[in-house]
Amino acid sequence: MDKNISFTLKVWRQRGPKEKGEFKSYYMEDIPGDTSFLEMLDILNEMLINRGEEPIVFDHDCREGICGMCSLYINGHPHGPATGATTCQIYMRRFHDGDIITVEPWRSAGFPVIRDLMVDRRAFDKIMAAGGYVSVNTGGVPDANAIPIPKEKADEAMDAAACIGCGACVAACKNGSAMLFVSAKVSQLALLPQGKVEAKRRVKAMLAKMDELGFGACTNTRACEAECPKCVSISNIARLNRQFIGAKFKD
Amino acid sequence: MWLFNSSVGKKVVMSVTGLALILFLTFHMTMNCVALFSAEGYEWICNFLGANWYAMVATIGLAILMVIHIVYAFWLTWTNRKARGAERYAVTARPKGVEFASRNMLVLGIIVFVGLFVHLFHFWSKMQLVELQGGEPAAGVELIRYTFSKWYNVLLYLIWFLALWFHLTHGFWSALQTIGFNNKKWYVRLKWISYIFVTLIMGGFATVLILFFCAEGLNWAIFPGLFQGLVG
Structure with missing residues (x-):
């Protein structure tokens, strides 16, 4: 006891x-x-x-x-x-x-306080709506093993998908940046063949939304990673940067 | 243009200019070390990088890189503080794994910038600037001997180097992270490379400084056969 x-x-x-x-x-x-x-x-x-x-x-x-x-x-x-x-x-x-x-409460310009300890985290929903999904045409369900996916890729995607979107990364960041959240949501799809198709459009749209909603930029202090309840890694942020820069160079 | 209006784009500018400045420091350190071994060789470098067109282009390029790096630093800090919001936390704790340097890059950068003016006053204003105005530049090695025979200059420069060391240990791996060159495996490697590489650069600068102080300020003869540059 x-x-x-x-x-x-x-x-x-x-x-x-x-x-x-x-x-x-x-x-x-x-x-x-x-x-x-x-x-x-x-x-x-x-x-x-x-x-x-x-x-x-x-x-x-x-x-x-x-x-x-x-x-x-x-x-x-x-x-x-x-x-x-x-x-x-x-x-x-x-x-x-x-x-x-x-x-x-979480203190960040992107998360205004509603009352007492409750903050408005709808900004995350808006970022997701900007591109955090895979567009699928309805039809027959494809066979689960039709597309081979390497184990490491599947693991990385799963680790990124562990993000529960609570906003602790923004709360911990001295810049009020949502990079860990956005990078996890970008990575969980970009690592898999089904998500790769729309990867460029997705990363540009989600990052633009994040900037538009007033979140800060990443200065690599790693406070987000340390405080994340799901231990999401900043290697996702490197992937986000890589994909964003790549997409911009392709334009 | 994404380098102006996106958070990652702005960071890429910081990253690329920062990496270029690290490259400059690497060359600078290498050339300083020449002064230890041969006064003649150092004079040759000083003449080579005098007031000729290619040295001027490089100097102006370097100044532009610095200005971009600094302007973007203030711009990013301003937007980041705005994103943090007006209300601050009453209790804050530094989480494990968050380094001092990473949270104080702007302050460290300002120390480096102020130190730069002292440095320009000590050397650049008596060498390239004099030459540009049509005068005869001071002899490089003599200037080093004179400047670093004073203990307060040595102390000032060492503090400056320490600030640079902190700034660069975070800056180097962080710059590579920003341009996307990182993952779980490389993170540990990059951290080690950062620490070793930056310690080598700053250690090189500090060694030249300290050896010249020992030779000139304290009148010690340090391996005169090897360090002929120190023998006045």
């Missing part, structure tokens, strides 16, 4: 996109170590509701680290102190008795 801990939670409260936000402190008493971070916030919200206060707004959905909905910048790290895990996979046993835990 994990020990129970008591700590102070400093949470960013902001009523709306245009309003000024501020930190509010909440004292949490006797929280079991096997409580997940989001469950802990549920407990706090329950308390707030019982006291007649407004509960804290935060994003969450599957709570098993695959949907990409949860966010939170905890003690200076997107998705908290663990590597290769999302906020919903963080347990309170990672923190200590008497800690002050600071919880902030």
